[in-house]
Structure formats: structure tokens, C-alpha cells
Amino acid sequence: MYETVIGLEVHVELGTKTKIFCGCETEFGAPPNTHVCPVCMGSPGVLPVLNEQALRLGMKAAMALHCEVRKDSKFDRKNYFYPDSPKAYQISQYDEPIGEHGYIDIEVGGQVRRIGITRVHLEEDAGKLNHSVFGDASYVDFNRVGIPLIEIVSEPDIKTAEEARLYLEELKAIMQYCAVSECKMEEGSLRCDANISLRPIGQKELGTKTEIKNMNSFRHVERGLLFEQERQEAMLYRNEKIVQETRRLDESTMSTISMRSKEDAHDYRYFPEPDLPRIVVSDRFLAECLAEIPELPAQKRARFVQDYGLPDYDASVLTANRPLAEFFDETAKRVKDPKVASNWIMGDVLGYLKTTDATIETFAISSMQLAELIDLIDNGTISTKIAKSVFKDMLETGKDAKILIAEQGLVQISDESELRAIAQKVIENNPKSVQDVLAGKEKAIGSLVGQMMKETKGKANPQVVNQILKELITG
Amino acid sequence: MLDFSQGIRKLHEALRAGTTTPERLLNESFERIEHADGEINAFLRVNDLVSRDRLTTKAAIADAFSPKHLLDGIPYALKDNMCYEGIETTCASKILEGYIPPYTATVAQKLDDAGAILVGKANMDEFAMGSSTENSSYFPTKNPWHKEYVPGGSSGGSAAAVAAGMVPYALGSDTGGSIRQPSAFCGVVGLKPTYGRVSRYGLVAFASSFDQIGPITNSVEDAAIVLQAIAGADTHDATSAHIDVPDFSAKLTGDIRGLKVGVAPEFFADAMDEGVRQRVEEAVKVLKELGAEIQPISLPHTNYAIATYYLLAPAEASSNLARFDGVRYGYRSQNAQNLLDMYSKTRSEGFGREVKRRILIGTYALSSGYYDAYYKRAQKMRTLIRQDFEQAFSQVDVIVSPTTPTPAFLLGEKTKDPVTMYMTDMCTIPVNLAGLPAISVPCGLSQGLPVGLQIIGKMFDEQTILQVADAYEKAVDFAAVRTAHRKEAK
Numbered sequence: 024m025y026e027t028v029i030g031l032e033v034h035v036e037l038g039t040k041t042k043i044f045c046g047c048e049t050e051f052g053a054p055p056n057t058h059v060c061p062v063c064m065g066s067p068g069v070l071p072v073l074n075e076q077a078l079r080l081g082m083k084a085a086m087a088l089h090c091e092v093r094k095d096s097k098f099d100r101k102n103y104f105y106p107d108s109p110k111a112y113q114i115s116q117y118d119e120p121i122g123e124h125g126y127i128d129i130e131v132g133g134q135v136r137r138i139g140i141t142r143v144h145l146e147e148d149a150g151k152l153n154h155s156v157f158g159d160a161s162y163v164d165f166n167r168v169g170i171p172l173i174e175i176v177s178e179p180d181i182k183t184a185e186e187a188r189l190y191l192e193e194l195k196a197i198m199q200y201c202a203v204s205e206c207k208m209e210e211g212s213l214r215c216d217a218n219i220s221l222r223p224i225g226q227k228e229l230g231t232k233t234e235i236k237n238m239n240s241f242r243h244v245e246r247g248l249l250f251e252q253e254r255q256e257a258m259l260y261r262n263e264k265i266v267q268e269t270r271r272l273d274e275s276t277m278s279t280i281s282m283r284s285k286e287d288a289h290d291y292r293y294f295p296e297p298d299l300p301r302i303v304v305s306d307r308f309l310a311e312c313l314a315e316i317p318e319l320p321a322q323k324r325a326r327f328v329q330d331y332g333l334p335d336y337d338a339s340v341l342t343a344n345r346p347l348a349e350f351f352d353e354t355a356k357r358v359k360d361p362k363v364a365s366n367w368i369m370g371d372v373l374g375y376l377k378t379t380d381a382t383i384e385t386f387a388i389s390s391m392q393l394a395e396l397i398d399l400i401d402n403g404t405i406s407t408k409i410a411k412s413v414f415k416d417m418l419e420t421g422k423d424a425k426i427l428i429a430e431q432g433l434v435q436i437s438d439e440s441e442l443r444a445i446a447q448k449v450i451e452n453n454p455k456s457v458q459d460v461l462a463g464k465e466k467a468i469g470s471l472v473g474q475m476m477k478e479t480k481g482k483a484n485p486q487v488v489n490q491i492l493k494e495l496i497t498g
Numbered sequence: 499m500l501d502f503s504q505g506i507r508k509l510h511e512a513l514r515a516g517t518t519t520p521e522r523l524l525n526e527s528f529e530r531i532e533h534a535d536g537e538i539n540a541f542l543r544v545n546d547l548v549s550r551d552r553l554t555t556k557a558a559i560a561d562a563f564s565p566k567h568l569l570d571g572i573p574y575a576l577k578d579n580m581c582y583e584g585i586e587t588t589c590a591s592k593i594l595e596g597y598i599p600p601y602t603a604t605v606a607q608k609l610d611d612a613g614a615i616l617v618g619k620a621n622m623d624e625f626a627m628g629s630s631t632e633n634s635s636y637f638p639t640k641n642p643w644h645k646e647y648v649p650g651g652s653s654g655g656s657a658a659a660v661a662a663g664m665v666p667y668a669l670g671s672d673t674g675g676s677i678r679q680p681s682a683f684c685g686v687v688g689l690k691p692t693y694g695r696v697s698r699y700g701l702v703a704f705a706s707s708f709d710q711i712g713p714i715t716n717s718v719e720d721a722a723i724v725l726q727a728i729a730g731a732d733t734h735d736a737t738s739a740h741i742d743v744p745d746f747s748a749k750l751t752g753d754i755r756g757l758k759v760g761v762a763p764e765f766f767a768d769a770m771d772e773g774v775r776q777r778v779e780e781a782v783k784v785l786k787e788l789g790a791e792i793q794p795i796s797l798p799h800t801n802y803a804i805a806t807y808y809l810l811a812p813a814e815a816s817s818n819l820a821r822f823d824g825v826r827y828g829y830r831s832q833n834a835q836n837l838l839d840m841y842s843k844t845r846s847e848g849f850g851r852e853v854k855r856r857i858l859i860g861t862y863a864l865s866s867g868y869y870d871a872y873y874k875r876a877q878k879m880r881t882l883i884r885q886d887f888e889q890a891f892s893q894v895d896v897i898v899s900p901t902t903p904t905p906a907f908l909l910g911e912k913t914k915d916p917v918t919m920y921m922t923d924m925c926t927i928p929v930n931l932a933g934l935p936a937i938s939v940p941c942g943l944s945q946g947l948p949v950g951l952q953i954i955g956k957m958f959d960e961q962t963i964l965q966v967a968d969a970y971e972k973a974v975d976f977a978a979v980r981t982a983h984r985k986e987a988k
Contacts, residue, residue, distance in 0.1 A: 102817050109821065110820070293864075298706050298736065
């Protein structure tokens with residue numbers, strides 16, 4: 024029997040306006056080589072100057088991942104030849120990363136699992152190679168060169184592919200909560216490489232690992248790791264030796280393919296970057312970074328369960344990202360029953376966002392407006408059914424629920440004398456249904472309620488209607 | 499007849515009085531170059547059109563000119579490892595042939611802003627690696643004093659251009675002595691400022707933690723004037739120091755009474771040229787007569803300086819020069835079959851022997867398994883050497899030594915033996931390891947060749963070394979020696 028050991032290396036692009044060592048913009052999707060200057064292009068004679076915002080975001084990330092942060096650290100050069108690197112070295116951090124010894128808590132099957140973070144370090148991104156479809160040339164886009172990154176290296180604490188996905192989801196949520204990064208995997212602002220090895224249960228030493236690259240979504244990470252786990256396991260059962268190598272996930276087959284073996288491993292010849300002074304930060308700077316870290320997803324989940332009485336499932340759905348959590352928080356504060364707010368958001372709001380491929384940030388209804396709608400149901404002004412159609416109109420018009428209700432005359436009729444008069448009419452016109460009710464066919468009352476709703480254009484308060492009908496029929 | 503060696507202030511006064519114009523100064527410079535540089539080869543490129551363009555754009559025409567700065571309207575030369583937008587910059591290397599920088603170095607920008615007029619780019623040892631300018635991929639420069647001798651290096655072109663009167667001043671760069679050593683060999687003044695005093699932005703890096711730009715001039719006062727124009731913190735250079743820039747001319751009074759001058763035996767090697775020893779000892783006597791207190795000091799780790807330097811500087815160079823890969827600019831081998839082949843052929847064909855030697859040494863020193871034994875140990879030694887100086891400077895204000903153990907050597911004399919060549923920098927290298935400022939000022943002749951006196955100062959105390967150098971210069975009148983030699987040469 025074997026157990027799986029997984030460690031993840033995640034690169035996160037920091038959401039700064041400009042690059043880490045020059046003033047070029049970081050905007051995604053610009054035409055190739057339009058956000059470049061002599062500094063990021065590594066022209067002879069240029070020098071890097073650290074963007075303080077990159078350091079700040081990196082520090083915040085390290086703190087949010089519960090790392091011990093260094094007040095005094097440095098940059099190093101990682102030397103390698105490749106056309107994506109205009110200087111032929113990457114400015115990174117080698118032996119003095121800004122953060123170390125952190126962790127992320129994930130929930131697996133109702134249990135909290137703590138995944139250690141070895142280190143968080145700052146570095147610059149490389150250019151992007153685009154290979155000609157004819158296979159005869161490669162083009163380099165240097166827009167990405169010099170975009171600030173943090174690399175987050177986990178301890179080999181992850182035991183399953185599912186845990187790996189949960190770790191990534193939690194990591195992404197934390198980064199987004201702290202406004203460190205948008206973490207859009209499709210734009211490359213979050214990238215993940217995975218190391219995986221197997222060992223006989225009970226053995227202390229780690230088995231031979233492979234590294235998997237080219238995984239473009241969390242699902243792919245999970246699938247890739249599952250494949251690799253099975254591949255290695257099968258090999259071990261056949262007494263074959265695992266080769267230490269880098270493998271690539273092939274998306275069409277969801278299998279991993281060997282890219283290069285350890286023998287091709289580089290000697291990066293790290294040494295302290297002489298063009299940059301040591302990174303020394305003040306206590307005040309650290310305090311500012313700390314103050315900018317908001318309530319994190321785990322804390323929020325706990326609070327939603329505790330203060331709002333939400334089920335765990337609701338709490339975890341609603342904290343998936345910070346704007347959504349804040350939207351819920353703002354709505355829940357204003358209504359009598361937070362669970363009702365949760366139902367609306369998890370159902371109608373998220374449903375709408377999913378079908379329109381939109382995000383909560385651009386959602387047409389504000390939390391205040393939604394709370395008002397829920398309130399109107401709660402105080403009996405409208406029925407839930409009417410509320411659903413008001414919700415749709417709110418989406419289209421952006422108007423408040425109260426205004427729409429007034430405009431369309433949708434206020435629920437709860438006035439007994441008014442409803443009694445209508446009920447009389449309905450009973451007279453439907454003797455068959457009345458007899459059925461009297462004969463004990465409980466369901467028949469539904470048809471009468473339906474008639475009532477038709478007469479009142481759905482505005483009748485269903486509870487009151489029920490009660491009146493029963494009274495009138497059974498006396 | 500104008501003579502650039504009379505000093506920047508005189509030229510400035512002539513401009514102000516209207517007795518000369520920027521155009522005439524520039525023409526003078528071009529004429530001298532035309533007349534003498536065919537033989538001396540101080541310049542890689544003379545930018546006739548660009549320089550003239552600068553003249554017209556600043557409306558420095560005829561008699562209407564009134565200079566706004568001491569350097570306004572005065573020509574100068576840049577060592578070819580400093581970028582000037584639109585002007586080919588090669589570092590005297592084949593690998594950068596045809597490279598036109600898209601931006602201007604901070605020092606050149608500052609001189610531009612002061613109204614200075616760039617005449618051309620001066621020859622050098624390839625990527626500033628060398629002590630004789632014989633490592634230029636284009637041609638060696640000759641020493642204007644005796645043309646069968648080297649001008650020193652790596653800023654040999656800059657020093658020769660000033661010594662031959664082609665420009666009033668030039669900028670050089672100094673990583674292990676590359677300003678001071680050629681200045682000593684050519685009988686001119688060369689100042690290496692404190693590391694961080696002058697922005698390195700736009701200086702093509704050799705060894706980033708050592709490189710420093712400084713002036714090569716005819717006089718100490720000129721050095722102070724030029725340093726004034728180029729010094730100061732730069733937002734483009736994170737290693738430039740945020741320290742006030744004082745008036746570097748303020749202490750040029752000739753008065754050095756009471757100043758403590760340290761002399762370290764470690765700087766007087768056994769293999770030292772006897773003439774150099776005598777000239778420097780005489781110079782120390784002059785300083786004493788001027789009222790300075792001479793004090794023996796010790797710098798015990800000096801012997802390790804060359805070994806330390808030749809690990810650390812090549813290590814940084816191996817990384818700094820990695821970008822010359824033929825991908826985007828400069829030379830690219832036409833014989834390559836694939837990417838790796840292109841890298842190795844481009845670099846094998848594009849770099850000269852000495853540059854390749856240092857890239858290999860540096861790569862080795864940083865390699866896994868050797869890092870601790872070489873790079874790291876050398877860093878520790880660098881700290882010890884720095885501490886030697888700190889210790890010494892708790893007792894004295896400046897330290898004097900020969901700039902070089904010998905005067906200029908013959909062209910070709912040391913090209914076959916790199917280590918002998920490295921030894922010529924034994925007095926200058928410790929200063930770069932410690933990041934200190936130092937100036938070389940002419941102190942007479944040995945075998946008919948100039949000898950340099952090196953004056954080393956405390957961190958950011960260029961003022962005091964300029965003060966001592968100026969007092970010495972005024973006391974000995976080396977300019978007379980120079981004039982006599984020129985007459986003799988003609």
C-alpha cells in the first residue's frame with residue numbers, strides 16, 4: 024500500500040499597476056511588446072528599481088498565509104539562457120525569502136487539514152514565447168517580463184489530488200480577499216506546478232518525485248495528479264523505478280507526458296543581486312501591511328455559521344470570493360432571517376450570474392435593494408412568487424422593489440373582507456371543487472386557491488386565502 | 499591658440515568673455531583629433547554631426563553665447579561603455595557592433611543638461627576588462643607620452659584623449675582601477691568617486707557592485723567641476739546614494755595643514771618600480787612640507803585584494819554579460835543550427851579572449867559546489883578589506899599610495915600573461931573592494947613616463963581627497979613638466 028505525497032509551487036501575479044522594476048504597465052492582453060521599456064527589455068546599462076507596491080502586496084500575501092516575514096531580505100539573480108529572459112537572469116529571492124513557515128487550513132470531509140507553506144518569495148515574471156503555427160519560428164512577447172510575482176511553495180503535506188484542489192481554491196480566495204491578485208488562471212495570473220511522489224505507508228523517506236507542469240485550471244491540477252498518482256502506483260506495483268523528471272499535462276488525454284529528465288537540470292548560479300540594495304522594511308510598513316489584510320475566508324466562514332446560523336455549505340459557497348461574501352454580509356445584516364438572504368443569493372443571484380457569465384461586482388441589484396425585497400416578503404407586502412418576478416424586473420430596470428411594486432400594483436391583498444368577497448364568488452363558480460374538498464380531497468383546495476390567485480392576479484396572500492376558503496367551505 | 503589643458507574654468511571665462519565660442523572649441527577638438535588620433539587611436543567614434551547638432555540646438559552660435567554652467571559649451575568624451583541615445587555604443591566589443599542605445603545614461607544626460615558637448619566615444623578594453631586598452635576588439639590606443647607604450651586601461655581612450663589635448667575632459671569608469679591607472683600612465687588626473695556617488699544608469703555593467711563613473715581631467719579643479727555636474731542620487735539607480743552632494747571645489751584652497759595622511763607599507767610592493775617609489779616618497783614629503791601629518795598605518799589584508807577581486811568581479815560579470823546572446827541586438831553568429839548553438843557560437847565569436855576568460859572564471863566561482871569555496875569566501879574577504887580601511891580611517895583623513903607599481907609598459911609587453919597584467923591594479927583594486935573614493939594625480943616621471951599618486955578618502959569624502967590632491971598639484975606644478983614634454987615631443 025502506498026501513500027501519495029504532493030507539494031505545490033504556485034506563482035501568483037501581484038496586482039500592481041506597473042512592473043516590479045520599471046514603470047511599464049501590467050495590463051493583460053495588450054498587443055505584444057507594447058508595455059516594454061529599456062529596463063524590462065534588459066538593454067545594456069539599465070538598472071532595476073523596486074516598485075514598493077509589489078513589495079507591499081508580497082508582504083501582505085506572506086502575512087495572510089501566516090508566514091514569518093523578514094524585515095531584512097534581499098534579491099538574488101537566477102541565471103539561465105532562454106529567449107524569454109532578456110537579461111539572461113531572473114531577479115528572484117534565493118536564501119532569504121520575504122516569508123517562511125506559513126500555512127493554509129483546508130476542510131476535507133468535515134476535518135480541518137493544515138498544509139504548511141515553506142516559503143513565499145518575490146520575483147519578476149519572464150516573457151511569453153509564442154510558437155509559430157508553421158513550427159519555423161518563435162516570437163517573444165515581453166509585455167509579461169517584469170510583472171511582479173510571488174512564488175508560494177507548499178510543504179509536501181498534501182495527500183490527495185482533491186486536497187491539492189482545495190488548497191488551490193483556498194489560496195486563490197486568500198489572495199483575492201487581500202487584493203493581492205485577481206488569480207485568473209486563464210490569464211496566467213495564477214500558475215501551478217505540482218510535485219508528486221508515492222511511498223509505502225509507514226516509510227519516512229520520500230519516494231522519487233515527478234513534477235507536473237502545464238495545468239491550466241484547478242480541475243486540471245486534480246486530474247493531472249490523479250493520473251500521475253495512478254501511473255506511479257502501477258509502476259511501483261510492477262517494481263519499476265520512477266524516474267525523476269518534469270512531465271506535462273496533455274489536455275486532450277488528461278494524461279502526463281515526459282518533458283525532460285533531471286539530467287537536464289540547470290545550475291542557476293544564484294548570487295545576491297548587486298543592482299538592488301537589501302530590502303529593509305520598517306515596523307510601520309509591516310503594520311500597514313497587516314492592517315490592510317481583511318477578514319480571511321476561513322474566519323468569514325466561521326462567522327457566517329456562528330453569527331448568521333448558516334449551514335457550513337452555505338458559508339463556504341458564500342465566501343468563495345470576497346465581493347460575494349461582502350454582498351451576502353451586507354444583505355444579511357439588513358434582513359430578519361439571514362438564511363433567507365443566503366437562499367436568495369445562492370439560488371437566484373448566483374444562478375443569474377452563472378447564466379450571464381457575470382460577476383457579483385457588476386451585479387445590477389445592490390445588497391441594499393435585495394435586502395429590501397426580502398423584507399417586503401417578510402412583512403407580507405408581496406408573496407415570494409411575486410418577489411421572484413419583481414427580482415427579474417429589478418435586474419432589467421435597476422429600480423427598487425418598492426417602486427416596481429407600486430408601479431405594477433403588486434401589493435399583496437391580505438385584507439380579509441376583500442378576500443372573503445372574492446372567495447364567495449370562487450366557491451359559487453366551482454361547486455365541483457367544493458364538493459371534493461368536503462369529500463375529504465384535500466388537494467382540491469389547491470384548485471380553489473389557484474382560482475383566487477387568478478382573480479387577484481397573484482396578489483392574494485396565500486395563507487389568508489387558504490384560511491378563508493377552509494372557513495367558508497367547512498363552516 | 500587655445501589649450502584645453504589650461505582648465506575648464508579658463509575655457510568657461512573665455513566663453514563668457516566672448517573671446518571664444520562653443521563652435522570654436524568643438525572645431526579645436528575635432529582638429530586635434532584629426533591631427534593626432536590617427537596615431538593615438540583614443541576614439542572609437544567621433545560624432546561630428548551629432549556634436550554639431552547639439553551646437554545648433556542650444557543656439558550656441560557665434561558671440562551671442564553666454565554659458566549658464568561651467569561646462570556649458572565645452573566639449574568632452576565618453577568612454578564607450580556609457581549609453582547616449584542614438585549613438586553606437588559597443589564597449590569596444592564585437593558583440594555589440596552596431597548597437598544603438600534607446601536611451602541616454604544619467605551622467606551624459608546631466609552633462610547634456612549642463613550644456614556640455616559630446617565629441618565622441620573613447621576606446622577602452624572590451625567591456626572594461628583590462629589594464630592597457632589592448633583588449634579593445636577594434637584597435638589598441640597608444641600613450642600620448644610615448645607612443646610605443648600603453649595608455650593603461652580600461653579607460654585608456656578617455657585618458658589618452660585628455661592627455662593628448664583632444665578634449666578638455668572625459669568620463670571613464672572604474673571597476674578595479676580603470677580611471678586611476680590610465681590617468682597615472684597618461685599623466686592626467688583621474689577620480690573614482692565613492693560607490694553610489696554617481697549614478698550607474700546607462701553604464702554597461704561589468705561588475706555592478708564595483709563599477710563607478712568618474713572624470714579624467716587635466717587638473718584637480720577640473721575633476722571637482724565635472725564630479726559636481728555628474729554626482730547625486732538617481733531614481734533610476736537604486737544603488738546611488740541619497741547623500742548630500744557638497745561643493746567639491748570648496749576646499750581647493752591649497753591649505754592642508756593638520757590633515758592626517760596615512761601611508762601603508764602594503765601598498766609598496768617589493769616588485770615596485772624604483773622610480774615610482776621615489777616619486778611617491780617625494781610626494782609624501784611635499785605633503786608633509788605643506789603641513790600634513792604623515793602617519794604609518796596598516797592594511798593587513800591588502801595582499802588578498804587581487805584574488806578577491808578576480809573572483810567577485812568576474813562572478814558579477816558572468817551574469818551581467820549573459821544578456822549578450824545574439825537574440826535581439828548586436829552580433830549574432832550566422833553559423834548556428836539551433837538556439838543553444840546560436841548562444842554558444844554568438845558568444846564564442848563575439849567576445850574577446852579576456853572577456854571569455856573572466857566569464858568562465860565567474861561562472862565557475864558561482865557554480866553549485868564551488869560557490870562557498872570561491873564566491874562566498876571572497877565576499878568575506880571583501881568585508882575584511884573594507885574593515886581594514888575603516889580601521890585605518892579612524893586614525894587618518896586620507897591614505898596615499900602609488901596609483902600603480904610601475905609606469906606605463908610597452909604595447910604587447912603583458913598581453914601574454916594575464917596575471918602580470920592583473921598585478922598592475924594592486925594598489926587600486928582594494929579601493930573598489932571597499933567602495934571608497936580615490937584620485938590619481940601626476941607626481942613626476944619615472945624613465946620619462948608619468949607616475950601617479952593615489953589619494954584614498956573616507957566614504958563620500960571626495961572633498962578631502964580633492965583638497966589634498968589640489969594642494970599637492972599646486973605645490974609641484976606638473977603642468978610645467980607636461981608642457982615641457984609636449985614641446986620636446988614636437
